[in-house]
Amino acid sequence: MFFSLETPLMSVPGSNQLRASNLAHYPELIARLGGDSRHILDHHGISPDNIGEDDEFLDCKTFVDLLEYSATSLKQPLLGLQLARLHREHAYGLVAHLCRSAPSVEQALTSFVNFLPMMHSPESDLRVVSGKEVTELRWCEKTSYGDNLQANLQGLYFNLSLISSLVGDEFSPNYLAIPRLFSADDQTVLEAELKCPVRLSQGQSSIAFSSGLLQQKPIGANRAMHSLIKAYLESLKSQHSSNVLTRVSQYIQSSASMSELSLESCADSLGISTRGLQLKLKQDDVKFSQLLQTERFKRAKLMLKDAQIAIAEVADQLGYSEHTSFDRAFKRWAGTTPQRYRAIHAVKNKSAN
Template structure:
């Protein structure tokens, strides 16, 4: 049997895979307990943000990433807890990541385990996750981010930090010790010592990227729970899932637009280049779905505009700039076309509109 062949065959995944903009509901594990301890009702909080309460008992169901981000930021304010994401993750374990955690535990060494985390979290847990392992001479970094702009998502970053630290410590054993943590969040200076106490290492606040740094030699550390059979079978399954789980051209283009608009780099030429297509081919493939690149740009502009106005105090001219408008009046006309109201009125009434 060839090294890359397995005795089973797959025409598709054994379970549904999260679509663009979704994640597994396992991210809410322990949320009911936290809310109850704080004297609140988890069901009401979820319903307020358009989430079904049943997701609390169905970790393998799929929910909107933006809704989870909104819930976490809302809870941080509701419970007056600027470190809500860290405390929620304290009630959770690495199994939030599902079968990826099982694969990491079965890996032969830490390098293989981290490689599995990087490769398969975007497939199994959420396609919005963007992870990377960077190896230096003395230090390695596990970096993470989200592929799209979801507004303020500090609490989700806190949760991701604690869960990934727990996983690294689970597979790395007592010998794994982080050297530092970089966080792309706007934590209050007085909260940093508490964060450092929870993660047991130095924390750099307001960093350019999220990262956990650790000695590079730790990557060669054997894993006590290594299991060659599980690693090969489960790894083979997930490798096949990764191959068949190709997002359609509309989802891939929309994902590009969400990320490129705030960066000011959104154009059909750059999108085509990123997707490895010619502009003409990209246009033709979108046309099959009865949609154009400009339609997707318009839809993502509206979505991001609502997020910026609802979740931030960003000045209107900055919102317009992030969405690619040369002037605030152009943005205002577009926003009224989408929602029937002005950006200023939309923000004043807390983000409700006729749209």
């Protein structure tokens, strides 16, 4: 099966990145509107050769700024929506196939929430909130990128079309919600375009629909296909998570000076934002401070076995500015003081000799 290959079939975006497929058909749209897409892309430092490629990634802030600039300069307040509508294949790729093949709409949305951040952009924060009568698919970005109406509109349409592909084109949400980033006139136009009430929310977007749809069987339900794709994505997610944990551990272990180690310096070394690194480690149920303390304890034991190294020097090399702080930390680790640990080890060595 394809998910058992040693090399993953797909790469995944890093912190503050999203797939370049979000810009598929951007040149086509800009040309229709009388603009020069190559000039605009160059202005934002984006290579025209990379846009639309599923295995290429864009900086999220650059993407947001590009869409806002395009909408303003071309006087197209709903440009993000227009761009989303040009996608002939769903922008969410393999995740969309996973959702469509799910046994129920509820399982489809669970898969969507679980795998979209890894496959499309780790800056996506999604959840499903179910009520007795109404269920909402909610999402927002983990990092603020300033005005991002156009990216919100594109995401809104992508998510709306995903649900429509599960239950049919006749799908009609109870309402849609997007952050307060545009005028009442634009809201009226958007409602006419999407044929649905649009609410202005604070900080997050959502699609509301009848909770009864959750138990409905998607049009393309296929348990075998769903299991196959899900297993591959879980394997990829596990490998990606483990790779980050391994790299962090290697960074800590290879550092000569423990005093200079920090979450920020590690994130910078790995090319990941501090927040992004925290989230990736959280997936492995571990904190940077725990990994750091484990390495400190290992080094402390090694140095304490060498009677030529003063305990004050051990504390200093491990990044403790005060001897007493090291004493307390070591007692938490070993259940005894550094002095006692050294003495016990010395006795063991003497007995062995």
